[in-house]
Amino acid sequence: MFSRAAGFAAATSRSLFVAGGLALAVSAGAAHANPKYAGIVIDAKTGKVLYSEAPDDLRYPASLTKMMTVYLTFEALEAGKIRKDTLVPVSKNAAAEPPSKLGVRPGSKLTVEQAIQALVTRSANDVATALGEFLGGSEDRFARMMTQKARALGMTRTVYRNAHGLPNTAQVTTARDQARLGLALRQHFPQYYAYFNTRSFRYGKQTIGNHNRLLGVVRGVDGIKTGYTRASGFNLVTSAQADGRSVVGVVLGGRSGGARDQQMKQLIARYMPAASRRGGGNLIAETADAPTLTASAAANTVSANVASVETARSLDLPENGPIPTYRYEESRIETAYAATTSESSTRVVGKDALAATLRIQRNVAVPAAAPEIAVEQDDAEPAVDALTTSSTAASAPSGWVIQIGATPDRVQALALLDRAQDRGGKALRGAQPFTVAVGNGSEQLYRARFGGFSGQDNAVNACKALKKKGIACWASQQ
CATH class of the missing domain: 3.40.710.10 (DD-peptidase/beta-lactamase superfamily)
Incomplete structure (x- = not known):
């Protein structure tokens, strides 16, 4: 070694x-x-x-x-x-x-x-x-x-x-x-x-x-x-x-x-x-x-989270055997692109409308079952780190927040946060992404928000900067 x-x-x-x-x-x-x-x-x-x-x-x-x-x-x-x-x-x-x-x-x-x-x-x-x-x-x-x-x-x-x-x-x-x-x-x-x-x-x-x-x-x-x-x-x-x-x-x-x-x-x-x-x-x-x-x-x-005999038997590859035909485990990957243009400027984004927008923007196929696929974005730390699905948002940041949208699906809410953070630049530097689930059953919505702002002025100014980048948002006190 x-x-x-x-x-x-x-x-x-x-x-x-x-x-x-x-x-x-x-x-x-x-x-x-x-x-x-x-x-x-x-x-x-x-x-x-x-x-x-x-x-x-x-x-x-x-x-x-x-x-x-x-x-x-x-x-x-x-x-x-x-x-x-x-x-x-x-x-x-x-x-x-x-x-x-x-x-x-x-x-x-x-x-x-x-x-x-x-x-x-x-x-x-x-x-x-x-x-x-x-x-x-x-x-x-x-x-x-x-x-x-x-x-x-x-x-x-x-x-x-x-x-x-x-x-x-x-x-x-x-x-x-x-x-x-x-x-x-x-x-x-x-x-x-x-x-x-x-x-x-x-x-x-x-x-x-x-x-x-x-x-x-x-x-x-x-x-x-x-x-x-x-x-x-x-x-x-x-x-x-x-x-x-x-x-x-x-x-x-x-x-x-x-x-x-x-x-x-x-x-x-x-x-x-x-x-x-x-x-x-x-x-x-x-x-x-x-x-x-x-x-x-x-x-x-092999540790508990990698424990399978099948996996162990394949570890001699790729020198001594064929490369698997799959590129990676597609069933564990979320297609997590998010629209932040005028097509998603409304506060509530429907699943079908979002999927259609994704196809237009990225020119890639969006699986019909995408909302049910587990989140597995590589390096998507900001969208996961502070995640909360509590209707009371008990673990969410207090004080002033920015909401960029709401969607019936948690995965799509995470995607909205990820996309906004990528495009937001300085406006969201240091901001904490999180989601809040409200409602029940078929009426449930996931609000996509950023917190961690020191006061109203900082939150409002950040929202103004986001709007200039085509990201719809509004500031409020949590």
Whole structure:
């Protein structure tokens, strides 16, 4: 895994560092209370494991997948196979990916640099697929390349099936493997790594902010990547450098974006002072014969949320067997596009009208049963984090709020929030999205709202800014 001198391959959870005689109670508590949780903190200069909790248990990577997509892109740049201004074509397959997405159209093109920026900020699934198809020739072949590269980097328990991280039960990883990938990105591509510190970038008329809320908030944090699906929980890989010390931390399976971020803040605060100021940091050397995870080993170690013999038997793929015919589990993906133009400016949006608008706006098929499909947007953290379906909105933000619409379906309300947040830019920076269910049975509506405004003026001004962007809204006191 790490270089033999670093001895990282032999590190286990017994390497838990205890500072001042105090164990990290918050981390241990999170692990015991949440079966999805796994975490690790590595000294980026020596490879020492400063903290670990279930570091080798299998988890779903979600959008952390895009770290490998970006790694292979950096590798192609360094090899001269592509340039930053090389144009990446967008296929119908790529353009039809569910959110989070950039919204590129079939037949359009964007530069490699724009593609990288879209991945590290919005975590755009459509762009990830476009890059994968461009670099690998096909989505399946790129997934093979990703897994082979993982093996070469010593990520022995990671299997990739797609370039973006949308749900696939065969696409698994571990906290330790993700730490290795984070270190490899820093070590192997220092000339490109600064892309992960991108706060925002402009694409067309859009100003796109970064999903990583620790950038500019926690001292020393310079990346790397967030991820979320319902199956994975809230994931984060973080790199931090300060006072001559350097660490890479991983939190997988957080219960919410806020809880995950708080956990990472605490890990950095506790273990950064324990990191060494000495060491070369050259920890990740590619090898041709890294061991792979066997089906029998996987069957014994797959965690509760990935527990199936069928999944374990497939983990030798893609090197030793066929790629599954499915791209990812379509039954677990929500087609979550939302209309915010004049066609949805009324306060109540009907299901049929919204579906028709989606077909017009995105030129993609909207399944008739879409309202009944579970929410599984990758990296759609803002629309899920503060969700409440209480008619009394007990856990909703108090004070002044903005309502952008109401719909008979919760999924569509989430989609409205996601779309509005993408387009809202500064107007919704720091705002908290949530839904409130009112009524009963067939008369029930889900109000899509943003809260967290300091007063009436801020809420009203934000609503005015949204209206200029074509987003209908009104401000009121909760």
